[in-house]
Amino acid sequence: MSDVELEDIPGLPGKLPAGEFVMWQGRPEWKALAFNTFKLPWVGAWLLAFVGLRVVSGLQRGEGAEALVAGGLTFALSAAGIGILALLAWGYSRATVYTITSRRVVLRIGVAIPLTINLPFKKLAAADLRTRSLGTGDVVLTLAKGERLAWLYLWPHVKALSFSAPSPSLLSVKEPSRVADTLREAVQRWAESEGVAIGSTSAPAAPTSQPAPMRPVSA
Numbered sequence: 560m561s562d563v564e565l566e567d568i569p570g571l572p573g574k575l576p577a578g579e580f581v582m583w584q585g586r587p588e589w590k591a592l593a594f595n596t597f598k599l600p601w602v603g604a605w606l607l608a609f610v611g612l613r614v615v616s617g618l619q620r621g622e623g624a625e626a627l628v629a630g631g632l633t634f635a636l637s638a639a640g641i642g643i644l645a646l647l648a649w650g651y652s653r654a655t656v657y658t659i660t661s662r663r664v665v666l667r668i669g670v671a672i673p674l675t676i677n678l679p680f681k682k683l684a685a686a687d688l689r690t691r692s693l694g695t696g697d698v699v700l701t702l703a704k705g706e707r708l709a710w711l712y713l714w715p716h717v718k719a720l721s722f723s724a725p726s727p728s729l730l731s732v733k734e735p736s737r738v739a740d741t742l743r744e745a746v747q748r749w750a751e752s753e754g755v756a757i758g759s760t761s762a763p764a765a766p767t768s769q770p771a772p773m774r775p776v777s778a
Contacts (some may be wrong), residue, residue, distance in 0.1 A: 564762050570656025572675045581743040583659040586652055591731035593648035598703040602644060606637035617674040651715060657729045659742050662749055664700065666727060666756050668716050676713070678727060682706045688739045696735025698742060699728045 569576070593599045593759070610633045616628025644756055650670045658665040664683070666676040678700065685701040699718050702725075710725040712719055718726035732738050 571665060572667075572677075575660060579660050579662050581658060581660050582745050583657075585729075585732050585738065586655045586691065586730040588695050588733055589649040589652035591693040592652055592715075593645050594693065595691050595697075596694075596719075597644045597648050599641065599644055599648070603637075603641055606640065609636045612652060639688050643733055649778060652731075655716070657732065659738070659745055663747055664727075664729075664742070665688060665733055666713075666716055666729075668713075674712075676708070677726065678702075680746055686739070686742055686746075688735060690735060691731060693731075695731040696733065696738075697728050697730050698732065698738055699726050703725055707758045742744075 565709060568581065569580075574583070608667075610630055613633050614626050614630035616753045617629055620626075622629075651668075652742045655672065656667040656669065663677055663679040665678070668674055669677065681705050683700055687699045687701070688696060690696040697718075707723055708727065710722050713725055713727055716728055716730055718728050729738065745777070
């Protein structure tokens with residue numbers, strides 16, 4: 560029996576404390592994850608160009624049928640590579656559960672070894688919404704000053720190239736504006752209960768539900 564099967568609430572490591580409740584749960588859409596994070600179209604285009612160059616260069620050298628056979632073999636290997644990337648995207652999607660509660664964001668990630676990352680609102684500085692293809696989007700979280708997580712520890716659930724200041728992200732989620740609105744509501748409720756101002760050093764800025772990509776937000 561896996562750790563996931565033992566969870567009281569899927570995606571959470573244990574029962575929530577009194578007064579805390581789940582406001583949203585979801586996971587990446589695997590096709591969007593394959594397109595946006597694993598860059599499947601770009602990889603496919605590059606491999607197709609490589610196969611074409613291999614065949615053309617072989618024909619120019621007079622290899623004839625040998626060039627076509629080599630091109631076919633290269634194409635088969637390339638197709639297998641693309642299939643592996645698609646399978647990885649599917650696996651990461653199935654192994655992931657994103658949760659927004661009334662007090663935190665939780666990422667249950669990891670294919671071979673499931674990991675749970677708890678991000679209380681007090682440890683977040685901001686959240687940005689980025690719309691993506693296939694009707695999906697990312698909610699990118701900025702950690703508060705002094706908070707840090709390893710980029711490789713988060714991958715692929717992290718903003719690309721944010722090595723110096725890794726940004727945990729809810730990737731390729733359906734109805735991203737609704738997810739952003741839910742996070743906004745959760746942060747506002749939490750801030751009111753704690754008596755802190757949204758956007759202050761004690762509370763994160765709530766995400767905008769507008770589709771402008773990666774724009775800093777405020778309440």
